[in-house]
Amino acid sequence: MxxxxxxxxxxxxxxxxxxxxxxxxxxxxxxxxxxxxxxxxxxxxxxxxxxxxxxxxxxxxxxxxxxxxxxxxxxxxxxxxxxxxxxxxxxxxxxxxxxxxxxxxxxxxxxxxxxxxxxxxxxxxxxxxxxVATYPTFADLDAYMHGSAAVIGLQMLPLLRPADPAAAAEPARALGIAFQLTNFIRDVGEDLERGRLYLPLEDLASFGVTRAELERGEHTPAVRDLMAFQVQRARDWYAAAAPGVAMLHPDSRPAIAAATRLYAGILDEVEGNDYRVLDRRARVGLGTRLRVGAGAYVRARRAWRSSSQVPSQVQTPSVQSTSANPNSRSSTGA
Structure with a gap:
């Protein structure tokens, strides 16, 4: 379509x-x-x-x-x-x-x-x-991720039509954080180029790693162990989010299950690369994306047949229009 x-x-x-x-x-x-x-x-x-x-x-x-x-x-x-x-x-x-x-x-x-x-x-x-260029503790990072990732999951939740929105909120938050942690792991090198580090400093200290080592791109045994720890932490958040899929409307489940499988697959790629994230960017291959997507699409089509599409309880509001060129950038850079 x-x-x-x-x-x-x-x-x-x-x-x-x-x-x-x-x-x-x-x-x-x-x-x-x-x-x-x-x-x-x-x-x-x-x-x-x-x-x-x-x-x-x-x-x-x-x-x-x-x-x-x-x-x-x-x-x-x-x-x-x-x-x-x-x-x-x-x-x-x-x-x-x-x-x-x-x-x-x-x-x-x-x-x-x-x-x-x-x-x-x-x-x-x-x-x-x-x-803010660094986060001393995971608690500090978690506070940042509430706004950068958890609320994205919460914003999505009404569209996914869970039977019990209150019960589904915590898994939705957990999935947002799992996705964000996956981004942080995949993008360590790129983020350092921007002057930022989204790995808690307490974790670096625990594994005997310095920021200078990461900035030099050194893949030492300590760096490898640090990144293995981060991967396991992200997987724990995926596990916390997993019960939420069954809470969603049936026509939403294939999409979220596929997104979860594909994004968690980045962690598998990181692991397969021996946790080298400073000199390469982990990607899920096209073949895997197609296999996951094809199976999910079949399941999704079955669910769509009996689905109502838009929120009947909410009246669509009128929205102001403008005669400005819709393809131009706004004055704020949006």
């Missing part, structure tokens, strides 16, 4: 709003390939809302990464991000946006009743990336 057909299935008809969702889809398909593949396993009418959540998060992340080399005046970097964040936050509060990405993100939040507190927590963690 085409992207425009998915918008039709979701009942999204406003031309400017459709352009916003399609722009979010472009970002999702380009930068979040594993997540995007999993999104194709959801009923078509719910895919656009996942595009919007990803698009908003990606724009914030890109803005922070552009500024996040920790170079240049800190005040100027923070001012630029605050201008963007303040504008987007006001749009969520108002329930309407003229921003290229914000329009779809606000519409999604309104349609599915996503609390604004999740957006606040996410923006707080993005702010941290402007100034």
């Amino acid at each position: 085409s992207s425009r057909a998915a918008l039709d299935a979701a009942g999204i008809t406003d031309p400017a709003l459709r352009r916003s969702y399609l722009r979010c889809r472009e970002l999702h398909a380009r930068y979040g390939r594993t997540y995007y593949l999993a999104t194709l396993l959801l009923p078509p009418a719910r895919r656009p809302y996942v595009w919007a959540l990803y698009g908003f998060a990606r724009c914030a992340d890109e803005l922070v990464d552009d500024l996040g080399t920790l170079a240049g005046p800190a005040d100027a970097r923070a001012e630029r991000f605050e201008a963007w964040a303040t504008a987007r936050r006001a749009e969520f509060e108002r329930g309407a946006s003229d921003d290229e990405i914000g329009r779809a993100a606000v519409h999604t939040a309104r349609t599915w009743g996503i609390p604004i507190e999740h957006t606040d927590a996410f923006l707080d963690s993005m702010r941290a990336d402007l100034t």
Whole structure:
């Protein structure tokens, strides 16, 4: 099914709003390939809302990464991000946006009743990336991950229609953290180039590893043991998240199960590379992605047949449009 057909299935008809969702889809398909593949396993009418959540998060992340080399005046970097964040936050509060990405993100939040507190927590963690380069303890890192990852799982939860949202919240949070820890393990080298380290300093000290060793790309036995420990920690979070899949609506389970299997597969690749993460980036092969996706697609199609697609209890709000070029970047860099 085409992207425009998915918008039709979701009942999204406003031309400017459709352009916003399609722009979010472009970002999702380009930068979040594993997540995007999993999104194709959801009923078509719910895919656009996942595009919007990803698009908003990606724009914030890109803005922070552009500024996040920790170079240049800190005040100027923070001012630029605050201008963007303040504008987007006001749009969520108002329930309407003229921003290229914000329009779809606000519409999604309104349609599915996503609390604004999740957006606040996410923006707080993005702010941290402007100034915080290390995390002394795992507790400190966990506080950061609440906004950068756990709330993404919580934002997704209404779209996945669990029978008991309260019970499903903790597994959703755990899965967000598992995905984030997997990112941290895979991207150690890239993050160090940006001046950041998302491995707790207490872990480095426990294994006798220094940040300088990591920055030099040295794959010592101690570094290997450190990364093996991080991989096991991530797998523990996947285990904590596992009961949540059965709590979801049947038409959501294949997508989340496939995303979990594919993303956890990155850890298998890291292990297969003898935990070398400083000089290479672990990837799940195309063959594995196709095998997982094909089996999940068959299961998903069976579930779709009896599925209602959109939240009948929520009335889709009207969203303000703009005559500006929808393909242009906003003044905030979104």
